[in-house]
Amino acid sequence: MSDPFALADADEVAAVLNWLAEHPKVTEALGGPGRVSGVREAPWPRLRVAAGPSGDLADLTWRTEPEVSLELYGDPGGWPGPAALGRMLKVCAIAAAQLPDAPPVPGRSVISRVRPSGVLIESPLETGQPRWVMGLLITQRPNPENV
Numbered sequence: 068m069s070d071p072f073a074l075a076d077a078d079e080v081a082a083v084l085n086w087l088a089e090h091p092k093v094t095e096a097l098g099g100p101g102r103v104s105g106v107r108e109a110p111w112p113r114l115r116v117a118a119g120p121s122g123d124l125a126d127l128t129w130r131t132e133p134e135v136s137l138e139l140y141g142d143p144g145g146w147p148g149p150a151a152l153g154r155m156l157k158v159c160a161i162a163a164a165q166l167p168d169a170p171p172v173p174g175r176s177v178i179s180r181v182r183p184s185g186v187l188i189e190s191p192l193e194t195g196q197p198r199w200v201m202g203l204l205i206t207q208r209p210n211p212e213n214v
Contacts, residue, residue: 073176073209073210074127074129074131074176074207074208074209076176077131077175077176077207077209078175078176079133079135079176079178079205079207080105080116080117080118080135082166082172082175082176082178082205082207083116083135083163083166083181083203083205084103084104084105084116086162086163086165086166086169087103087114087116087159087162087163088100088103088104090162090165092158092161092162093114093158093159093162096154096155096158096159097112097113097114097155097159098110098112102114103116104116105117107138107140111140111141111142111143112139112140112141112142112147112152112155113139113140114137114138114139114140114155114156114159115136115137115138115139115140116135116136116137116138117135117136117138118133118134118135118136119133119134119135119136119184119202119203120134120136120202121134121184121202122134122184122204122205123204129208129209130206130207130208131206131207131208132180132204132205132206132207133204133205133207134184134202134203134204134205135163135202135203135205136200136201136202136203137156137159137160137163137200137201137202137203138198138199138200139152139155139156139159139198139199139200140196140197140198141196141197141198142196142197143194143195143196145195145197146197147197148197149189149197149199152189152197152199153187153189153199155199156187156199156201157187160183160187160201160203163181163203164181164182164203166178166181167179167180167181171210172210173210174210175210176207176208176209176210177207177208177209177210178205178206178207179206179207179208180204180205180206181203181204181205181206182203182204182206183201183202183203183204184201184202184203184204185201185202186201187199187200187201188200188201
């Protein structure tokens with residue numbers, strides 16, 4: 068029997084952020100290391116990984132499917148252009164979808180599925196800074212080694 072409180076410690080945002088920060092295709096697409104974090108800051112382009120606004124917590128005991136938001140920011144001056152940012156965000160989403168193939172990390176929940184919750188949306192900030200956004204639903208369960 069598993070610990071019913073194990074999912075309270077699950078951190079899907081940290082799992083996706085760490086995975087993408089170390090993924091070679093993401094590093095290449097964004098123009099170098101150090102461009103994935105939880106904040107909006109230079110260097111640009113920058114991928115921000117944060118908790119999303121939706122998901123499904125099921126019965127809070129085994130399988131949950133919270134949403135993680137991917138926000139890709141371009142330079143406040145307007146580059147790269149919309150098409151390039153859209154392609155970069157797709158690379159990040161494809162890389163995130165590979166997370167279930169990674170070996171489970173002791174002390175963390177097991178991620179068994181990553182899928183889009185919708186489509187890529189161009190959503191510039193009020194300042195005009197380019198931004199593209201999409202959500203990923205992260206199916207996870209407690210790691211049996213932790214319970």
